[in-house]
Every structure is written in structure tokens, then in C-alpha cells.
Amino acid sequence: xxxxxxxxxxxxxxxxxxxxxxxxxxxxxxxxxxxxxxxxxxxxxxxxxxxxxxxxxxxxxxxxxxxxxxxxxxxxxxxxxxxxxxxxxxxxxxxxxxxxxxxxxxxxxxxxxxxxxxxxxxxxxxxxxxxxxxxxxxxxxxxxxxxxxxxxxxxxxxxxxxxxxxxxxxxxxxxxxxxxxxxxxxxxxxxxxxxxxxxxxxxxxxxxxxxxxxxxxxxxxxxxxxxxxxxxxxxxxxxxxxxxxxxxxxxxxxxxxxxxxxxxxxxxxxxxxxxxxxxxxxxxxxxxxxxxxxxxxxxxxxxxxxxxxxxxxxxxxxxxxxxxxxxx
Amino acid sequence: xxxxxxxxxxxxxxxxxxxxxxxxxxxxxxxxxxxxxxxxxxxxxxxxxxxxxxxxxxxxxxxxxxxxxxxxxxxxxxxxxxxxxxxxxxxxxxxxxxxxxxxxxxxxxxxxxxxxxxxxxxxxxxxxxxxxxxxxxxxxxxxxxxxxxxxxxxxxxxxxxxxxxxxxxxxxxxxxxxxxxxxxxxxxxxxxxxxxxxxxxxxxxxxxxxxxxxxxxxxxxxxxxxxxxxxxxxxxxxxxxxxxxxxxxxxxxxxxxxxxxxxxxxxxxxxxxxxxxxxxxxxxxxxxxxxxxxxxxxxxxxxxxxxxxxxxxxxxxxxxxxxxxxxx
DNA sequence: GTGCGAGATGTGAGCGGTAACAATCGCCTC
DNA sequence: GAGGCGATTGTTACCGCTCACATCTCGCAC
Numbered sequence: 001x002x003x004x005x006x007x008x009x010x011x012x013x014x015x016x017x018x019x020x021x022x023x024x025x026x027x028x029x030x031x032x033x034x035x036x037x038x039x040x041x042x043x044x045x046x047x048x049x050x051x052x053x054x055x056x057x058x059x060x061x062x063x064x065x066x067x068x069x070x071x072x073x074x075x076x077x078x079x080x081x082x083x084x085x086x087x088x089x090x091x092x093x094x095x096x097x098x099x100x101x102x103x104x105x106x107x108x109x110x111x112x113x114x115x116x117x118x119x120x121x122x123x124x125x126x127x128x129x130x131x132x133x134x135x136x137x138x139x140x141x142x143x144x145x146x147x148x149x150x151x152x153x154x155x156x157x158x159x160x161x162x163x164x165x166x167x168x169x170x171x172x173x174x175x176x177x178x179x180x181x182x183x184x185x186x187x188x189x190x191x192x193x194x195x196x197x198x199x200x201x202x203x204x205x206x207x208x209x210x211x212x213x214x215x216x217x218x219x220x221x222x223x224x225x226x227x228x229x230x231x232x233x234x235x236x237x238x239x240x241x242x243x244x245x246x247x248x249x250x251x252x253x254x255x256x257x258x259x260x261x262x263x264x265x266x267x268x269x270x271x272x273x274x275x276x277x278x279x280x281x282x283x284x285x286x287x288x289x290x291x292x293x294x295x296x297x298x299x300x301x302x303x304x305x306x307x308x309x310x311x312x313x314x315x316x317x318x319x320x321x322x323x324x325x326x327x328x
Numbered sequence: 329x330x331x332x333x334x335x336x337x338x339x340x341x342x343x344x345x346x347x348x349x350x351x352x353x354x355x356x357x358x359x360x361x362x363x364x365x366x367x368x369x370x371x372x373x374x375x376x377x378x379x380x381x382x383x384x385x386x387x388x389x390x391x392x393x394x395x396x397x398x399x400x401x402x403x404x405x406x407x408x409x410x411x412x413x414x415x416x417x418x419x420x421x422x423x424x425x426x427x428x429x430x431x432x433x434x435x436x437x438x439x440x441x442x443x444x445x446x447x448x449x450x451x452x453x454x455x456x457x458x459x460x461x462x463x464x465x466x467x468x469x470x471x472x473x474x475x476x477x478x479x480x481x482x483x484x485x486x487x488x489x490x491x492x493x494x495x496x497x498x499x500x501x502x503x504x505x506x507x508x509x510x511x512x513x514x515x516x517x518x519x520x521x522x523x524x525x526x527x528x529x530x531x532x533x534x535x536x537x538x539x540x541x542x543x544x545x546x547x548x549x550x551x552x553x554x555x556x557x558x559x560x561x562x563x564x565x566x567x568x569x570x571x572x573x574x575x576x577x578x579x580x581x582x583x584x585x586x587x588x589x590x591x592x593x594x595x596x597x598x599x600x601x602x603x604x605x606x607x608x609x610x611x612x613x614x615x616x617x618x619x620x621x622x623x624x625x626x627x628x629x630x631x632x633x634x635x636x637x638x639x640x641x642x643x644x645x646x647x648x649x650x651x652x653x654x655x656x
Numbered sequence: 657g658t659g660c661g662a663g664a665t666g667t668g669a670g671c672g673g674t675a676a677c678a679a680t681c682g683c684c685t686c
Numbered sequence: 687g688a689g690g691c692g693a694t695t696g697t698t699a700c701c702g703c704t705c706a707c708a709t710c711t712c713g714c715a716c
Contacts, residue, residue: 001672011696016674024693046440047384048672050375052701058417058439065404072400076393079420087439089386089417092407111386111415112374215601240598247601270568273543273575275603329702339666344704352663376702380671 001042008036019044050112059296060108061090062101063119068213069268070238070285071119074142077289078117086297089113093120096183098128105132115296117141121184137299141292142285144185145310150299152292152309156186159281159314160193163235163263165201166279166316170324172233172261174203178221178245179210180237190237190265213237215244222248225260232260232325239264239271242278246321250275261322277319284312329370336364347372378440387624388436389418390429391447396541397596398566398613399447402470405617406445414625417441421448424511426456433460443624445469449512465627469620470613472513473638478627480620480637484514487609487642488521491563491591493529494607494644498589498652500561502531506549506573507538508565518565518593541565543572550576553588560588560653567592567599570606574649578603589650605647612640 005012010029017025018033025033036042050056061078063071079088089111091104108116115137118129121144129138130148140151147153167175177194180187191208198205209224211217218241225231226249236242242264246256254260256276264271267282291309298304333340338357345353346361353361364370378384389406391399407416417439419432436444443465446457449472457466458476468479475481495503505522508515519536526533537552539545546569553559554577564570570592574584582588584604592599595610619637626632 012673013675013697014695017695020674024695026694029694043438045379045672046438047375047378048701049674050701051373051379051672051703052674054701056375066394066407067397067400067404069395069397072395075418076395076420079394079418080422083419083435087417087435088419089415090403090407091411091416092404094408107411107415110371110374215598219601243598244601247603247605250603270543270571270598273547273572275575275578277575340703341667341705342665345665348704352665354664357664373702376671377704378671379673379702380704382671 001044004033004036004040004042007040008032056112056114057086058111058113059086059088059293060104060111060113060116061088061119062093062104062108062116063090064093064096064122064125066090066092066119070142070266070283073285074119074289074292077286078141078293079289080286081290081293086114093125096120096122096124096128098124098131101125101128102132105129105134109134109136115139115300117292117296118143121186122181123183123185126185137296139292139296139299141288142186144189146185146189150295152288152295154283154288154312154314155310156189156314157193157196159265159283159316160190160235160237161197162193162314162316163265163281164194164197166318167233167235167261167263167322168197168201168203170233170261170322172325173230174198174206175233175235176206176225176231177208178218178234178236178241179208180213180241182210187237194235211237211241211244213240215240215247217241218244219248221245223252225249226252226254233263233322234260235263235265237265239266239268239274239278239280242271242280242321243274246274246276246278257321257323258326261325263322267317271317272319274321276321279319279322280317282315282317287312329372332361332364332368332370335368336360384440384442385414386439386441387414387416387621388439388441388444389416389447390421390432390436390444391418392421392424392450392453394418394420394447398470398594398611401613402447402617402620405614406469406621407617408614409618409621414442421453424448424450424452424456426452426459429453429456430460433457433462437462437464443467443628445620445624446471449514450509451511451513454513465624467620467624467627469616470514472517474513474517478623480616480623482611482616482640482642483638484517484642485521485524487593487611487644488518488563488565489525490521490642490644491593491609492522492525494646495561495563495589495591495650496525496529496531498561498650500589500653501558502526502534503561503563504534504553504559505536506546506562506564506569507536508541508569510538515565522563539565539569539572541568543568543575545569546572547576549573551580553577554580554582561591561650562588563591563593565593567594567596567602567606567608570599570608570649571602574602574604574606585649585651586654589653591650595645599645600647602649604649607647607650608645610643610645615640 118140222245264280271278446468468475550573592608599606
């Protein structure tokens with residue numbers, strides 16, 4: 001910086017002013033400085049700047065498994081939205097316990113992030129969070145609507161309600177539900193929406209069967225269902241499990257949708273190409289990420305904001321995997 | 329830090345020594361300092377440390393679309409491996425042109441990263457990279473084996489060769505290839521492996537058909553193939569396209585594998601649950617990411633390392649989507 | 657008892673910026 | 687023509703830490 005100042009024939013402070021877009025600099029001086037900067041290929045030192053301003057312009061995102069489509073998409077949304085002004089660091093949790101969560105937060109704090117976004121729906125993770133004393137704002141995303149902190153989420157209840165209602169309207173006696181782990185708020189809320197739709201329709205609620213979000217678990221559950229002739233409609237808490245279910249049902253010769261109707265949740269890009277194409281509930285992960293970022297930035301800037309947000313309504317995407325039951 | 333020093337009754341320098349694990353500190357003194365740190369909840373300021381040491385312990389990862397399984401998995405591998413010692417920042421490119429690449433690199437450099445990993449296979453992106461004057465080490469991953477810079481990749485040629493050879497050994501006259509965009513090195517190398525296998529077997533090479541990695545593009549290509557009775561075996565450059573192909577073939581009443589055999593590439597977690605389960609070439613994305621990180625760290629530490637690395641051999645995973653042709 | 661070296665600790669400078677304040681220069685007003 | 691004000695620029699102090707070096711304290715060999 002001193003070199004730049006010397007070359008431009010001004011003081012280092014004037015260089016600093018040009019760099020920061022300070023108004024009171026003569027246009028000619030500004031030009032000189034910019035020319036010197038270009039000539040020297042000068043790049044301001046972020047650490048020095050941070051040291052004195054106290055601002056790092058860095059954000060942290062904590063996630064469990066960014067390999068999954070949902071988290072990956074939210075991360076993508078966050079990151080793209082952050083391009084203007086913030087750099088985004090990520091860390092994945094090896095487990096959901098309080099300790100690893102604390103560790104992740106500490107790591108970020110140590111690196112001086114100004115805020116943290118957590119992509120997680122697991123209750124233990126979220127609870128661990130509330131116990132973590134943080135000096136920076138913290139928001140959760142994709143976590144269900146009842147996380148004990150600032151959050152952005154879709155209306156799982158409404159989504160599950162729509163899916164279930166749709167199957168019921170097709171004249172199915174009832175709808176079986178394949179949920180995610182009970183520890184996730186998402187899965188719980190979807191179960192709630194499913195349950196409410198059944199209740200409103202006066203339909204009995206079969207026992208909930210739980211998978212772990214993977215196609216494998218859906219496949220295993222599909223084997224059970226295939227042997228139960230009373231199962232004519234299944235609502236899966238995500239598309240991967242629906243995929244596994246589809247295959248298991250197929251292996252047992254139970255036709256989808258003629259023998260069994262299946263509805264998923266998420267609308268991953270592949271769902272439209274399942275056999276048959278999957279009717280599912282779309283959630284806009286990217287928008288979720290963007291909203292989470294906006295909320296966090298609001299918090300960082302000290303703008304108070306309403307607690308939980310439900311930015312985008314889930315939408316039922318009708319494809320071929322659900323239809324009227326063969327006979328009543 | 330001064331507060332800690334005062335409380336522990338030592339100088340700031342001794343606190344610094346304790347923090348950095350300097351050997352020449354009396355155990356008792358060390359204890360006192362640590363106690364003071366705990367009591368005050370003191371956390372060292374990363375910016376100040378960086379300012380004087382010149383080290384940020386930060387890495388940047390540039391990717392195109394982290395929503396895809398491959399990039400997401402590599403990112404995951406990188407990030408997990410970096411936990412010991414580095415923080416990982418990410419940025420996604422809006423496009424592959426030189427300018428956005430330059431911008432991404434600049435952003436990272438501005439934030440002071442010590443090294444950059446690029447997850448991309450697009451030639452334009454890779455070329456842009458070589459034109460970027462960087463002061464920090466740079467490695468590419470998942471980019472094919474012939475990127476013009478340090479890189480870590482799987483042996484696409486071998487993978488594609490195995491897949492094609494497998495189909496040929498099943499007694500198919502030839503194998504059709506559904507590639508990715510021609511601009512990607514991965515797709516090119518896979519085409520090369522496919523081609524080599526055909527040549528060695530003395531089989532004719534049909535014209536390459538290109539998709540864009542998406543299930544949708546595979547679906548469209550599947551419609552074309554369904555009308556071509558001579559197509560009995562198809563090798564897809566990734567699993568998503570294979571999925572789309574499967575559905576299109578199904579819609580036209582062409583049975584897989586009896587009428588048409590299909591082999592994919594990647595082995596995404598869902599492949600095993602396609603209908604029929606997909607025979608595919610597995611690549612270990614996580615290991616790829618870990619190796620890339622290791623290579624980058626080697627470079628950062630000034631350890632010279634061999635240029636391109638092919639860490640893990642791709643492996644053919646045999647499932648049900650490929651079999652002998654119905655008749656010769 | 658003295659000198660000396662190694663271990664333990666303290667002191668001062670400076671990393672590269674920004675903030676606060678001071679200084680300089682016109683130009684306008686009365 | 688003096689005073690004053692705003693625009694522009696320079697000066698100095700520090701942000702919180704580590705490095706290099708100075709200092710101090712022992713234990714030990716002679």
C-alpha cells in the first residue's frame with residue numbers, strides 16, 4: 001500500500017480512501033491511485049482490514065450431509081445469494097451430537113465468521129445449537145418450522161396434507177406413511193400433515209413406518225408393504241424412499257399406480273424419470289437458501305426480523321405414480 | 329490477550345507461547361495461562377494472527393453446480409479432509425467463461441485463501457484457469473486426466489472401457505454411447521475408452537449422441553434409441569442420463585435388459601433402485617476429494633508432487649440392467 | 657565462588673490497513 | 687481584507703498478534 005501511495009504521489013491514507021470509495025477524493029487523484037494499483041497489481045490485505053474494522057465478511061454454513069440433494073441445493077442457494085458481499089465457508093458434521101455441533105461452531109468462530117447458517121432438521125442438532133453460546137447471529141434452514149431459533153423452512157404440514165388429501169380424493173380408503181427418522185422435525189411435521197388430512201377425511205391412520213431417507217430404506221419398507229394387500233396408497237417423506245419403494249413393489253408384481261399409488265416429497269430432478277414418473281411435493285430448496293441468507297444478513301446488520309419464516313409454499317406435482325384404486 | 333496475561337500474571341508473549349504450543353514454557357505457567365483463558369472465554373483473533381504470520385489456513389473450492397451428486401460428493405470429501413487445519417470456502421460459477429472464473433479466483437484471493445481446488449470438467453473453465461495468474465497453488469479435481477494443471481481424477485478411459493467391454497462380452501454387436509457435453513474432459517475421455525473397447529473387439533462405432541448429464545436429456549435420447557431396433561446396448565456417461573433412458577425405453581415398450589442393455593457411470597446411491605437396477609461404473613468421489621485436498625496441501629507446503637493423479641480405479645458394478653441380447 | 661549455558665520470561669517493533677484528527681487550500685461572505 | 691467553511695490531503699495512533707532479541711534465573715562444572 002505504501003508502494004502504491006508512493007507511485008501515485010499521495011499518502012497511504014488517500015489510497016485507503018480510494019479503495020473504500022470515500023467521497024472526498026479529487027477525481028484526478030482517484031485516477032492516479034487506481035492507475036498505480038493496476039500497475040503494481042496491488043491487492044488489499046483482508047486480514048489487516050479485518051483487524052481494524054472488525055468485519056470479516058465471512059459466513060459459515062454447517063450441514064450434515066451435503067451429498068443429499070436437499071442440503072446441497074440449499075447450500076447452493078445460500079452461496080449464490082452471498083456472492084454479493086460475503087464469502088461462505090462450510091463444514092459438515094460427522095454426527096449430530098452436541099459436541100460436534102459445538103466444535104463446528106467454534107471452528108467458525110475461530111475463523112471469525114459474522115454469522116452461521118445451519119442446514120439440519122435433526123432435533124439433537126438443533127437443540128445442541130440452542131445451548132451453544134454464540135456471539136454471532138445464527139439461523140437454521142430446512143429444519144421444519146418449529147426449530148428453537150431463527151429459521152427458514154417450508155410448510156411441511158401443508159405439503160404433507162396436500163399429498164395425503166390428493167390420494168384420499170382419489171378414493172383411497174387410507175394412506176400409509178413412510179416417514180424419515182423420528183428425530184427430524186421435517187419428518188415429524190410431515191407426519192402431522194398426513195395425519196391431519198386423514199382425520200379430516202375420517203380415515204383411519206395406519207401405523208407410521210420409518211426409513212432413513214435413503215432409497216435402500218424405502219426398498220426394505222416396500223417389501224413389507226408388498227405383502228399387505230390393504231396398502232393401496234403410500235405417501236413417502238422423500239423421493240429417494242419412494243424410489244426404493246417403487247422398485248420393491250415392482251419386484252413383488254404390484255403395479256404402480258394400479259395396485260398401489262405412491263406420492264413422494266421434494267421433487268428431486270430425477271423424480272420425473274422414475275418408473276412411473278413420481279407424483280410428489282415440490283419444495284424450492286434454492287429459494288429456501290436465499291431466504292436464509294437474507295435473514296442472516298438482516299440479523300448481522302442488526303435488523304430485527306420475525307422468527308420463523310415460511311417463504312415458499314410447497315406444491316403438489318402430479319405425475320403418473322398415483323391414481324384411483326383398482327376397486328373400492 | 330492482555331487481559332489474559334494480566335490475569336495469569338505473565339506477559340502477553342507467554343500467553344502467545346502457550347497458545348502456539350511453544351516448548352519452553354514451565355508447566356505451571358502453562359496451566360495458569362490456560363486457566364485464565366478459560367475464565368475469560370478468550371479466543372485468539374484470527375485476523376491479527378494472519379496479519380503477522382501471513383497464513384490464513386483457508387482454502388477455496390470453485391465448483392459449477394454443487395447440486396449434482398458428483399461435485400457435491402467431492403466437495404464433501406474435500407471438506408471433511410480439510411477439517412484438520414483448514415477452513416473451506418466455496419463459490420459456484422454462474423458460467424464457464426474466463427471472466428467468471430477469474431472473478432471467482434479473485435474473490436478467493438481477496439479473502440486470502442492459501443490454495444484453490446476447482447471441481448470442473450469443462451474445458452473452457454480449465455483453460456480459463458491456466459490463464460489466471462495466481463499466487464497460490466491450484467488443483468483441479470474430477471476433471472479428466474488431461475487437465476492443463478495439477479489434478480486428481482479417476483481413470484475415465486478405463487471405466488468406460490470396462491463398461492463397454494462388459495457389454496461386448498455379453499455378445500452385443502456394438503454399444504451405443506450417450507455422452508456428456510463435448511466440452512467436458514470427462515465425457516471425452518469416456519468416449520475414448522468406449523471407442524477403444526469397440527476397436528479392440530472389431531466392432532463398429534455408432535455415432536456418439538450427447539446429452540447434458542440430466543435425466544431429461546437421457547429421456548430424449550431414449551426416445552430416439554427406442555425407434556432404432558439395432559440398438560441393443562447403451563453405455564451412458566452418467567447414471568442420471570441412464571435413468572431417463574430407462575424411462576423412455578420403457579414407454580416405448582422396449583424391455584431393459586431383454587431388448588436393450590444399459591450401463592451407466594458414477595454409481596449414485598439411487599442407481600441400485602432403478603427399474604431395473606443399474607449396472608454402472610462406480611467412482612469414489614469422496615476419495616477423489618480427499619486426494620485433491622492432499623495434493624493441494626502438499627503444494628501449499630511447497631512439497632513438489634507429480635502432476636496428474638489417478639488415485640482410485642473405477643469399478644464396474646454389475647446389476648440387472650444389462651444382459652445378453654435376445655438373439656444374435 | 658565464579659562463569660556459563662540453557663531454559664523461562666519479558667520488551668519492543670511491526671504486520672497492513674482504517675479511524676480520528678490536523679493541516680492545507682480555495683473560495684465565499686460580509 | 688479577514689474570517690470561516692468545506693473539500694482534499696496528510697499524520698498519527700492503534701487493531702491483536704508473533705517475531706527477534708534482551709533479560710533473568712538457575713544448576714552445574716571447574
